[in-house]
Each structure stands twice: as C-alpha cells, then as structure tokens.
Amino acid sequence: MAKKRDLVVNDLARYEKSSERLVLEDYSSCEVPAGCGGGILRWIDPQEALPLTLRLWTAGKAEVFxxxxxxxxxRIQARPGAHVLAVAIRAADDAPARLALSLRYSDEANTRAPLEPRRDRSIGRTLDVRSGAGAAIVGTTRDPGGDAWKLPGFDERGWRALAPAQGSAGWHFNDLMSRGARAVGLPDAQGDLWARCSFDVDLGGAP
Structure with missing residues (x-):
C-alpha cells in the first residue's frame, strides 16, 4: 500500500495540497466570483495575521480606516498587537450619525457565519468584536483633524463611549443584527461623528 504522500497513478490524492503551517480556506458561496457551484481556495498563515471579516452599517456617508x-x-489582515478601526461619518441633514459593526474571525465549523470560508483546520483562535455587545467604541462630534485619531495609542480623553441607538430597516442592517451587533451612537448628539473601535489580536502559540 502506498504511503500517505506517495503518488499513485489515477489517484486524486496526488492533487492534494496540505501544509503543517498554513491553513487552507475554501470560499464556495454564490457570492464569490466563481459563482454558484464554483469555489476559491486561499492559503493563510495563522502566525502572520488573522483575516478578519468586517461588516459595517452607518447612518450617513462613511470613511473607514x-x-x-x-x-x-x-477582509482585513490583523497582525498581532493593538488595532483601531476608525470611522468618520458625515450625517445627512444634521441627523444623528450612528453605526453598527462586526469584526470577526472563527475557524470553528459550528460558529462559522454565512459567507465566511471553510478552513481545513482550526488554529484555536477566535475574535469577535461587535458594536453594542462589548466592543470598545468611543466617539466625538468635534473633528479631530489629522491622522493620529485613526491610529492605536491615540489619546481618547474627551471622547465618549457610544451607546445603544436607533437602527434602520434593510438587509444590511438586519444582517448585522443577526450577527449580534447593535446600532450605537453618541447620546443627544447631532451631526457628524468620528468613532474609534479598539481591539487586540493575540496569536501567541498559533499552530
């Protein structure tokens, strides 16, 4: 009998791809460019970065950093360390700016959300950042100017924690609700909003 990695004529196993370090992702949703019935394969290095999936809804036009x-x-590649997702929202007609977001990574089959890929093995890491569900999100209605507010380590004194706010109708917002995220905003605030969502990625011991 042939050994595991021996090539055997007319045996599909000879096309098998495997790695002790990399993780193979399989995108087989109808949403991928290959279309229904197709699939996209991609290798990721779990010791290098976590591929986070971002879902974001805003009331107003937004710039995201x-x-x-x-x-x-x-799709966001997050290396080990401190990170910030920064959002600048231009409110419409001086209405309150609000947002809902989800940043997620999980390779456990029973927790895989729709449109997320299957992975050939688990690295034992999960990251789940959701607005209104424990995410550290602060904001201000005063333009902070420059780029420092978009980076980790920014002095957030004077910024306030975002609180639950009214959401919206529509598929995009409902999708975030189904993921456990909630709409948040600054209480009693009108106009534009600058928000920071801070989180850490720990890949220590990732196989």
Whole structure:
C-alpha cells in the first residue's frame, strides 16, 4: 500500500495540497466570483495575521480606516498587537450619525457565519468584536483633524463611549443584527461623528 504522500497513478490524492503551517480556506458561496457551484481556495498563515471579516452599517456617508489605512475590502489582515478601526461619518441633514459593526474571525465549523470560508483546520483562535455587545467604541462630534485619531495609542480623553441607538430597516442592517451587533451612537448628539473601535489580536502559540 502506498504511503500517505506517495503518488499513485489515477489517484486524486496526488492533487492534494496540505501544509503543517498554513491553513487552507475554501470560499464556495454564490457570492464569490466563481459563482454558484464554483469555489476559491486561499492559503493563510495563522502566525502572520488573522483575516478578519468586517461588516459595517452607518447612518450617513462613511470613511473607514484600519490602523490609519483606508479600508477597501471587507477582509482585513490583523497582525498581532493593538488595532483601531476608525470611522468618520458625515450625517445627512444634521441627523444623528450612528453605526453598527462586526469584526470577526472563527475557524470553528459550528460558529462559522454565512459567507465566511471553510478552513481545513482550526488554529484555536477566535475574535469577535461587535458594536453594542462589548466592543470598545468611543466617539466625538468635534473633528479631530489629522491622522493620529485613526491610529492605536491615540489619546481618547474627551471622547465618549457610544451607546445603544436607533437602527434602520434593510438587509444590511438586519444582517448585522443577526450577527449580534447593535446600532450605537453618541447620546443627544447631532451631526457628524468620528468613532474609534479598539481591539487586540493575540496569536501567541498559533499552530
């Protein structure tokens, strides 16, 4: 009998890909470019960074930054250490600016959310940051100016914790509600909002 990694003619196992260090992700949702019935495979290095999935709803036009860099995708690579998701919301018609967000990583099959990939093994790490459910989010209605407020280590004195606020109708907001996130905002505040969501990533001992 052939050993595990021996190649055998006409045996599909010869096309198998495996790694003791990397984790293989399988995206097979109809939402991926390959379409229904297709799939996308991607290797990730769990010792390098966690691939977080971002879901965000805002009441007003928003600019989003991760550790100072503009966010262009719902996929965020978070290296070990302190991080900040910064959001600048331009309120419409001087209405209160609000947001709901979810930042998540889990490779446990029974906790995998819709549209998240399957992974060929667990690294024993989970990160779950949700507005209105324990996330450390502070905000201000005064333009902080510059870029320092978008970075970890910023002095948040004078900023206030965001509190539960009224949400909205629509699929996007309802999707966040189903993930356990809630709408938050500054109580009794009107107009634009600058918000910071701080969290840490610990990859110590990741296999």
């Amino acid at each position: 991760f550790d100072g860099a503009p966010v262009r995708s719902s």
